[in-house]
Amino acid sequence: MITSEQIEAFKSDGVLVIRNFYDLEKEIHPIQEGIYHIIATLIRRHRLDIPVPEFSPDDFDAAFLPMIRHDRRLGSTVYDAIKQLPAFIRLLSSHRNEEVFCVLRNTKLAGLCGQGHGIRIDLPFEDRYRAQWHQDYTAQLRSLDGIVFWSPLKQIDSSMGPVRFCPGSHTRGILPVTLHDAKNPERTGAYAMQIANIDNILDEYEVIAPLTMPGDLVLIDFLTLHSSGYNTSDKVRWSMQMRYFNYLEPVGLSHAWKGGITTGTRLKDIHPDIVIDP
Numbered sequence: 167m168i169t170s171e172q173i174e175a176f177k178s179d180g181v182l183v184i185r186n187f188y189d190l191e192k193e194i195h196p197i198q199e200g201i202y203h204i205i206a207t208l209i210r211r212h213r214l215d216i217p218v219p220e221f222s223p224d225d226f227d228a229a230f231l232p233m234i235r236h237d238r239r240l241g242s243t244v245y246d247a248i249k250q251l252p253a254f255i256r257l258l259s260s261h262r263n264e265e266v267f268c269v270l271r272n273t274k275l276a277g278l279c280g281q282g283h284g285i286r287i288d289l290p291f292e293d294r295y296r297a298q299w300h301q302d303y304t305a306q307l308r309s310l311d312g313i314v315f316w317s318p319l320k321q322i323d324s325s326m327g328p329v330r331f332c333p334g335s336h337t338r339g340i341l342p343v344t345l346h347d348a349k350n351p352e353r354t355g356a357y358a359m360q361i362a363n364i365d366n367i368l369d370e371y372e373v374i375a376p377l378t379m380p381g382d383l384v385l386i387d388f389l390t391l392h393s394s395g396y397n398t399s400d401k402v403r404w405s406m407q408m409r410y411f412n413y414l415e416p417v418g419l420s421h422a423w424k425g426g427i428t429t430g431t432r433l434k435d436i437h438p439d440i441v442i443d444p
């Protein structure tokens with residue numbers, strides 16, 4: 167499932183791509199098919215004059231862009247709906263995810279970050295929901311040694327804005343943040359959070375942006391600096407995010423595994439020292 171070289175690479179880089187980790191037919195196609203049916207259902211419900219071709223895994227979202235060109239709000243409906251697909255929840259809590267986490271964190275007690283999972287829909291040229299350079303811990307909390315399980319539902323090429331990573335940056339520990347983005351007031355919550363002095367920090371690292379296929383898994387240490395790329399293609403970038411934490415890690419244990427922004431916890435109540443503009 168994971169080799170000792172991969173374990174070492176994850177430890178030193180704080181990010182690891184495992185190719186073909188998930189079973190396409192058993193694990194990925196059912197999620198793509200669920201999304202396909204939700205899109206088709208909304209098109210029927212709103213009596214939109216949009217053709218819906220037969221399901222195919224490579225093109226499960228063929229009707230999505232035409233649908234949201236008609237009404238952008240239907241994109242948000244799809245976003246909220248698809249994270250409740252049983253096929254996605256099965257993948258989220260699969261034994262293999264749990265086992266990989268336990269091996270990487272040398273723990274027997276893995277937790278799933280409540281409200282820490284979802285399926286991103288990165289639209290061409292849309293900036294508002296792009297993740298700025300961040301560490302997941304400050305947004306998610308739970309445990310300092312949490313791991314994001316990131317996996318695409320479409321083949322990602324460079325024009326689709328693959329996620330960017332700074333290998334090795336996890337060793338810096340938790341970085342101080344500001345909670346408001348004065349230049350982009352439309353960004354709220356985790357999207358507004360910014361790491362102080364980020365440009366100087368980035369200068370110290372190589373930035374990588376691996377290209378991935380459905381079935382591939384990218385593991386991201388909760389302290390690794392990463393950000394969304396910019397989707398300049400004419401395709402939607404669909405990707406799954408699942409997050410695990412370690413009940414036995416002392417910092418998480420000290421705050422009783424509190425969740426982050428999406429659960430209503432204020433970062434300054436847990437880590438007052440890292441919030442610059444409380």
Ligand SMILES: O=C(O)CCC(=O)C(=O)O
Pocket residue numbers: 286288297302314316329392393394395405407
């Ligand atoms: O997929 C993306 O663009 C960003 C994902 C991300 O930042 C995360 O999963 O923490």
